[in-house]
Amino acid sequence: MPDLMQMTAIIERYDGTWVEATDPYGPAYTRCSNSTMHQVCNGIVSLAETGTLCRACRFTAQIPSLAAHNSLQYWQRLERAKRRLLFTLAQLELPLERGPGTREPGLSFAFGADIHPGHRFVTGHCEGLISINVAEADDVERERIRASHGEPYRTLLGHFRHESGHYYLGLLCRAPDIIASIEDTFGDMLGGYDQALDVFYSHGAPADWAERHISVYAASHPQEDWAETWAHYLMIVDTLQSAAQAGVTAPPWVGQNKAVERGDFDLMLDRWLPLAEFANELARSLGNAEAYPFVLTEAIARKMRLIHSTIQSLGEPPLP
Numbered sequence: 001m002p003d004l005m006q007m008t009a010i011i012e013r014y015d016g017t018w019v020e021a022t023d024p025y026g027p028a029y030t031r032c033s034n035s036t037m038h039q040v041c042n043g044i045v046s047l048a049e050t051g052t053l054c055r056a057c058r059f060t061a062q063i064p065s066l067a068a069h070n071s072l073q074y075w076q077r078l079e080r081a082k083r084r085l086l087f088t089l090a091q092l093e094l095p096l097e098r099g100p101g102t103r104e105p106g107l108s109f110a111f112g113a114d115i116h117p118g119h120r121f122v123t124g125h126c127e128g129l130i131s132i133n134v135a136e137a138d139d140v141e142r143e144r145i146r147a148s149h150g151e152p153y154r155t156l157l158g159h160f161r162h163e164s165g166h167y168y169l170g171l172l173c174r175a176p177d178i179i180a181s182i183e184d185t186f187g188d189m190l191g192g193y194d195q196a197l198d199v200f201y202s203h204g205a206p207a208d209w210a211e212r213h214i215s216v217y218a219a220s221h222p223q224e225d226w227a228e229t230w231a232h233y234l235m236i237v238d239t240l241q242s243a244a245q246a247g248v249t250a251p252p253w254v255g256q257n258k259a260v261e262r263g264d265f266d267l268m269l270d271r272w273l274p275l276a277e278f279a280n281e282l283a284r285s286l287g288n289a290e291a292y293p294f295v296l297t298e299a300i301a302r303k304m305r306l307i308h309s310t311i312q313s314l315g316e317p318p319l320p
Contacts, residue, residue, distance in 0.1 A: 165230030
């Protein structure tokens with residue numbers, strides 16, 4: 001139920017509308033047309049709304065060609081990841097749509113595929129439009145790219161989170177006091193972007209990149225450092241919320257007794273670190289690679305702390 005931000009079981013009424021199974025005489029809904037026509041959505045639409053798409057699907061500006069092999073399955077995966085991102089952003093009370101009377105672009109999404117080697121569909125962000133190549137929804141292809149780039153971790157949802165970081169950075173950089181704080185922590189956001197990426201792809205990251213950056217790619221430029229750290233922060237928020245919803249708790253991390261002296265991000269970190277270690281132990285027990293192959297140094301935590309405080313200043317979200 002996008003209007004109420006919750007999952008529910010629904011039943012069909014005699015007139016073809018749908019109601020909550022636990023409230024058969026309550027408000028009526030229709031199923032999103034992307035659900036009835038393509039089975040890529042589980043959203044419903046209030047009868048008070050106009051149009052046939054649920055709120056989440058209205059953020060999608062372009063869908064992949066359904067004539068291509070496996071494109072419907074890939075679109076399903078893309079929509080699922082997009083919904084997780086939208087839910088987390090909404091929970092953090094971040095703006096998603098164009099504000100009334102403003103020129104802000106609002107978020108939107110485009111999904112497409114390479115046509116030929118000279119015509120590639122690039123995963124990226126431009127003025128609110130997040131583009132994702134459907135190849136990232138192909139588990140085999142994504143794993144091939146991950147291995148060829150030497151990445152310990154690459155997920156479809158991670159791409160959505162990363163590109164959303166670029167979008168919100170663009171919004172935040174319009175406030176002089178905020179951009180000054182961001183650049184004090186991350187570095188010059190506007191200078192030498194193309195040149196820095198050329199150097200990164202030609203020579204790689206510095207040998208000590210892991211001391212200051214959450215990923216190799218984060219070392220390429222402050223903009224990418226922000227986007228990678230932003231994505232990591234969203235992952236922690238989402239996972240902590242999922243754990244709390246399932247009733248999973250972890251023992252407090254060392255230093256929990258000093259929590260009174262610290263900010264709420266550090267409280268979040270005290271919840272996260274033992275949960276991440278538990279996830280790794282669980283993955284090892286299952287014979288899989290580590291679920292969380294990262295080390296949070298103090299330099300990285302400082303960057304995430306800034307992201308946390310900046311988000312809070314926009315809406316005061318509760319802790320997961």
